[in-house]
Amino acid sequence: MSHLVIRPASADEYDEIARVWMESWVSTGLAEASNFLLANLRARIRREIEDGWSLFVADDGGTIAAMLALHLPKLYLDQLFVAPSHQGQSFGRQLLAFTRTQMPDEMYLRCVRENEKAWRWYEREGFVFEKEEVATATGFMMKCYRWKRQRAAG
Template structure:
């Protein structure tokens, strides 16, 4: 069976990555696709790259299947977004395993409380809820999770 290849993103892919991000995010039902949202994400990708992101894509024969944004110095998994056409194929699990290769001892992330499918999945993958807090930019309640090697729940 063919699996998408996880590789570093190229700058010429940033607009396509922003579109994938929007489509994945909107597939949660928390927001609707719009030109405004797409423009914001297109502006955000290069800004986040300058701010420390390591950005990867899952390349499925030239089609972007997923994006993965990690801030390695901060031990932070910022974005793990799967294109709707590739959801349900264990690609998220592969990207999370890749993340744990880069950050083998500890990973933290945050997830919108309204995105139950995502936070329930992170909990099954050994992440432990540390706190809930409103995001000052959009007011959405965010759940903060951490995974540490050696934690009983994290290594189960």
């Protein structure tokens, strides 16, 4: 089993992060790989970091296995994508555990309604569905979730 290191992303990794993001998104069946999509994701990474993203990577022996984008002031888990070549190895669960160290009491996320594999996983991980809304940037119907730490009784 490989040793996964979750660490802040560096600017020279943004292009590779965009590639991992695109490959993972395409693996959902909701998009097709294209140079246009890749260019949009590259531009979005830089724009979102300027707008407050904290961007992390899951480093698997020098290979970027996953990307994680958090907007900590908003308690928002914005993006969590594992490269198709690294799916099924609990990397998503490790990234979510890391996210809970960054936002230990509460967090929100949105998931594309048609990405059933993802939202069912978040539900199993304790996220509670709150509402649906249209993402203005993409037109996708989004399922909105919240996770709140359970307090011990007593």
